[in-house]
Amino acid sequence: MWQLTRRSWLRATGLASLAGSIVGGARIAGQARQGNGVAHHPAHDSHVMGTVGRVAPDRFNPVTYLTAWNFNDLAPEERSKYYRETPRPDGTLLREYEIFSADREIEIAPGMFFPAWTFNGQVPGPTIRATEGDRVRVSFRNLGSHPHSMHFHGWHPPAMDGALAGQEVQPGETFVYEFDADPFGLHLYHCHTVPLKRHIHKGLYGAFIIDPRSSSGSRPPADEFVMVMNAFDTTFDAENEVYAVNTVANAYAHDPIRVTVGKLVRIYLVNVTEFDPINSLHLHGMFFDIYRTGTSLTPSEKSDTIMLCQGERAILETTFRYPGDFMFHAHQSEFAELGWMGLFRAEAPLT
Amino acid sequence: MRHVLLALIPLALLAALLVVIVQWGPAEAVRGEDYPPVERLTFQRVILEPGAIVVNVLNDGPDEVSIAQVQVDDAFWTFTADNGVVLDHLGRTTLHIPYPWVDTEAHVVRVLTSTGTAFEHEIPVAVTTPTPNARFFGVFTLIGLYVGVIPVLIGLLWFPFMKRLPVRAMDFLLALTVGLLAFLLVDGASEGLESAELLPESFQGVVLFGLAAAGAYLLLEGVGAWLRARRSSAADRSGWVLAVLIAVGIGLHNFGEGLAIGSAFALGEAALGTLLIVGFTLHNTTEGLAIVAPLARQGQRVSIGDLAKLGLIGGVPTIAGAWLGGFVYSPVWSVLFLAVGVGAIAQVVVQIVRHMTREGSVARVLATGPVLAGLFAGFAVMYVTGMLVG
Numbered sequence: 001m002w003q004l005t006r007r008s009w010l011r012a013t014g015l016a017s018l019a020g021s022i023v024g025g026a027r028i029a030g031q032a033r034q035g036n037g038v039a040h041h042p043a044h045d046s047h048v049m050g051t052v053g054r055v056a057p058d059r060f061n062p063v064t065y066l067t068a069w070n071f072n073d074l075a076p077e078e079r080s081k082y083y084r085e086t087p088r089p090d091g092t093l094l095r096e097y098e099i100f101s102a103d104r105e106i107e108i109a110p111g112m113f114f115p116a117w118t119f120n121g122q123v124p125g126p127t128i129r130a131t132e133g134d135r136v137r138v139s140f141r142n143l144g145s146h147p148h149s150m151h152f153h154g155w156h157p158p159a160m161d162g163a164l165a166g167q168e169v170q171p172g173e174t175f176v177y178e179f180d181a182d183p184f185g186l187h188l189y190h191c192h193t194v195p196l197k198r199h200i201h202k203g204l205y206g207a208f209i210i211d212p213r214s215s216s217g218s219r220p221p222a223d224e225f226v227m228v229m230n231a232f233d234t235t236f237d238a239e240n241e242v243y244a245v246n247t248v249a250n251a252y253a254h255d256p257i258r259v260t261v262g263k264l265v266r267i268y269l270v271n272v273t274e275f276d277p278i279n280s281l282h283l284h285g286m287f288f289d290i291y292r293t294g295t296s297l298t299p300s301e302k303s304d305t306i307m308l309c310q311g312e313r314a315i316l317e318t319t320f321r322y323p324g325d326f327m328f329h330a331h332q333s334e335f336a337e338l339g340w341m342g343l344f345r346a347e348a349p350l351t
Numbered sequence: 352m353r354h355v356l357l358a359l360i361p362l363a364l365l366a367a368l369l370v371v372i373v374q375w376g377p378a379e380a381v382r383g384e385d386y387p388p389v390e391r392l393t394f395q396r397v398i399l400e401p402g403a404i405v406v407n408v409l410n411d412g413p414d415e416v417s418i419a420q421v422q423v424d425d426a427f428w429t430f431t432a433d434n435g436v437v438l439d440h441l442g443r444t445t446l447h448i449p450y451p452w453v454d455t456e457a458h459v460v461r462v463l464t465s466t467g468t469a470f471e472h473e474i475p476v477a478v479t480t481p482t483p484n485a486r487f488f489g490v491f492t493l494i495g496l497y498v499g500v501i502p503v504l505i506g507l508l509w510f511p512f513m514k515r516l517p518v519r520a521m522d523f524l525l526a527l528t529v530g531l532l533a534f535l536l537v538d539g540a541s542e543g544l545e546s547a548e549l550l551p552e553s554f555q556g557v558v559l560f561g562l563a564a565a566g567a568y569l570l571l572e573g574v575g576a577w578l579r580a581r582r583s584s585a586a587d588r589s590g591w592v593l594a595v596l597i598a599v600g601i602g603l604h605n606f607g608e609g610l611a612i613g614s615a616f617a618l619g620e621a622a623l624g625t626l627l628i629v630g631f632t633l634h635n636t637t638e639g640l641a642i643v644a645p646l647a648r649q650g651q652r653v654s655i656g657d658l659a660k661l662g663l664i665g666g667v668p669t670i671a672g673a674w675l676g677g678f679v680y681s682p683v684w685s686v687l688f689l690a691v692g693v694g695a696i697a698q699v700v701v702q703i704v705r706h707m708t709r710e711g712s713v714a715r716v717l718a719t720g721p722v723l724a725g726l727f728a729g730f731a732v733m734y735v736t737g738m739l740v741g
Contacts, residue, residue, distance in 0.1 A: 049427065050427050050429060051420055052420060108467075109419065111436075112463055112465060115387075115466075234466070234467020234468070235468060241422075241469060250427065337425060
C-alpha cells in the first residue's frame with residue numbers, strides 16, 4: 001500500500017520530473033516540429049500549444065491503461081491478488097475483484113499534482129470486464145479518509161446499488177458487491193457517496209465492460225482501447241483546469257496510440273467529466289461506427305464526432321485506411337487546448 | 352567588554368529561540384505533514400514581444416513554489432524558464448511563452464503550480480511593450496513636456512498679474528495654493544495606497560508608503576532650513592524659499608504622475624485617448640499658480656530666469672517619471688514615488704500655513720473669509736480638472 005504523504009510524494013517524484021521537464025521545454029518544442037503533429041501552426045512553428053514535459057510513468061501509465069482490463073497488465077501472481085475467475089456449472093464465470101479506495105496524489109499534467117481519491121491508486125480506476133451472464137463479485141475495501149461506495153451501472157438489486165442511504169462504506173470497512181453482468185454493453189462504475197460532485201471529480205470512477213455472451217452474437221476481433229474522458233478542477237472552483245482522456249493531459253499527443261492500417265479498432269469511450277454537462281470526441285480524417293452504450297451489435301450511426309453527456313458512453317469502431325498521424329480531441333476547442341487532445345499513429349501491417 | 356557581552360546575551364537567546372521555532376515549530380505541528388504548502392505568486396512584469404509573452408513572476412509566499420504548467424487563454428502552452436521553475440521565498444523567474452497574441456485584444460496568462468494552484472494575470476489591451484529606443488524616448492519626453500513642463504510654466508505666467516493684487520486677495524491665493532496641494536495630497540495618497548495593495552505582501556506596501564512619505568517630509572524640512580540659513584544674510588527671502596520648496600514638492604509629485612502615465616502607455620492604456628493628456632495638462636497648470644503665489648504675496652522681484660528655474664524644478668521630473676514608467680515599470684517604484692510626492696506636498700502645505708500664520712494663531716488666520724474661500728476654490732479647481740483625467 002502507498003503511504004506517501006502529499007509532501008514526500010512531491011519531493012520524491014514531482015520535482016524530479018519537473019526539473020527534467022522544464023529543461024526539456026525547448027527540446028519538446030523541437031520534437032513537436034518534427035511532425036508528431038502537436039505544432040499545428042505551419043506559419044508559426046515556434047508557437048507550440050500543449051503541456052511542457054512528461055509525467056513520471058512509473059505510477060500510472062496512460063498507454064498501459066488503454067488495454068488493461070481485469071488487471072491483465074499485472075504479472076500472473078500479482079494479478080491473482082486482485083482478480084480471480086472460477087468456471088461455473090452453466091459455463092459462465094465467477095469473476096472476483098479486489099478493489100480498494102485510497103487517497104493519493106496523481107500527476108495529471110507534467111509536474112502538476114492533484115489530491116485524488118482513487119480506486120486501487122489510479123484514476124480512472126481499473127477497468128472491469130465480464131461476459132454477459134457472468135457473476136461479478138467485487139470486494140471493496142475503503143482505505144480512504146472518507147466514506148465511499150461503488151455504484152455500478154447495469155442490472156442489479158437495490159442492495160447492491162451503493163448509492164442509497166446507509167450504503168456508504170466507512171473508512172477501514174469492506175463491502176462485497178455481487179450481481180450478474182447484464183446487459184452487454186459499455187458501462188461504468190463510480191462512487192455514489194455525497195457530496196457526489198466531489199467524490200466523482202476527485203477520481204472515483206472506472207469503465208465496466210460487459211461482452212455479449214455467444215448466444216447474443218459477438219463483436220469481431222479488434223485492437224481495443226479504453227478511453228475515459230475526464231477533467232480536474234485543481235483550484236476547487238467548480239471549473240476544470242485540466243481535461244484529458246485517461247487523466248494525463250496531452251499524454252497521447254506525446255505517445256501516440258499505435259494502430260495498424262486495415263485492422264479493426266474498437267474504442268470504449270466513457271464520459272465522466274464533472275462540471276461540464278457534455279464532452280465529445282472527434283477523430284481527424286476518419287469516420288467511425290457508433291454503438292451507443294454498446295448495447296447493440298448494430299451501429300446506430302456513422303460519424304467523425306460523438307457527443308456524450310456525463311455518465312454516457314459509446315463503443316466506436318473504425319479501420320484506418322492510411323498510415324500516419326490522426327489527431328483526436330474534444331470538439332469543444334477549450335477542452336482540446338486544456339489537454340484533451342491526442343494522436344493515433346497508423347502503421348502499415350507487417351507482411 | 353562586559354558592556355558588549357550584555358548586549359550580546361539577548362541576541363544569543365533570540366537566535367536560540369529562532370532555532371527552536373524553526374526545528375520544532377508550533378506552525379509545523381498545526382500544519383502537519385499533509386498540509387498543502389502556502390503558495391503565492393505575483394506577476395512582476397509582463398512584456399509583449401512579437402509572437403511571445405514574457406512574464407516575470409515572484410514567489411511572495413512563505414513556502415517553495417514549483418511552476419508546473421502555463422496556460423494562455425485557457426490553453427496549455429509551452430514555455431521556458433530563465434531561472435528554473437522551483438522558487439524559494441522571494442525567488443523569481445522569467446517565463447518565455449511563444450504565444451501568438453493578438454494586437455489590441457485581451458489575453459489571460461495563468462501559471463499553474465505543482466499543486467494545481469492557478470495564478471492569473473490579465474493583459475487588458477495587448478500591444479508590443481516599448482523597448483528603450485530613440486523613438487520611445489522621444490515620445491515619452493514629449494508627453495512629459497505636454498503634461499508637466501509646459502503647463503507648470505504657463506501657470507507661472509500669472510505671476511505679474513498676481514503681484515498687483517491687494518493683500519487680502521493674496522491671502523486668497525495662498526489659501527488657493529493650499530487647497531490645490533491638499534487635493535494632490537489626498538489624490539497621491541489614495542493612488543499610492545492603491546498601488547501598495549498591488550505589491551507582493553512581503554514588500555509591505557502600506558508601510559513602505561508611510562516610510563517613504565515620512566522620509567520625504569523630513570528631507571524637505573531639512574532642505575528648507577538649509578535654504579533659509581543660506582538666504583538669511585540677504586533680505587527676507589522666505590517667499591523665494593517657500594516657492595522653491597513648493598516647486599520641489601510638486602516636482603516629486605509630478606515624477607509619480609509621469610510614472611503613472613508612462614506605465615499606462617506601456618500597458619497600452621494610454622492608447623485609450625488624448626483626453627488623459629489634456630486632463631493632466633489643465634490639471635497641472637494650476638500647479639504653476641501654486642509655486643508663484645508666495646512670491647507674489649511677498650511682492651518680490653523675480654527674474655524670468657528664476658521663474659523658469661522654478662518651472663523646470665516642478666515640471667521636468669514628469670519626463671523622467673514617464674521614462675522610468677514606460678521602460679522599467681514595477682509597482683514598487685510607483686508606490687515609492689507617489690509616497691515621496693505625498694510627503695513632499697505635506698511638508699509644503701505645512702510650510703505655507705506657517706508662512707501665512709506668522710502674525711497670528713492658525714485658527715484665526717485660517718478662519719478669515721478669503722482664506723476659507725481660497726482653500727475651497729483650490730480644492731474645487733483640482734477636483735473639476737481632475738474629472739478630465741478620469
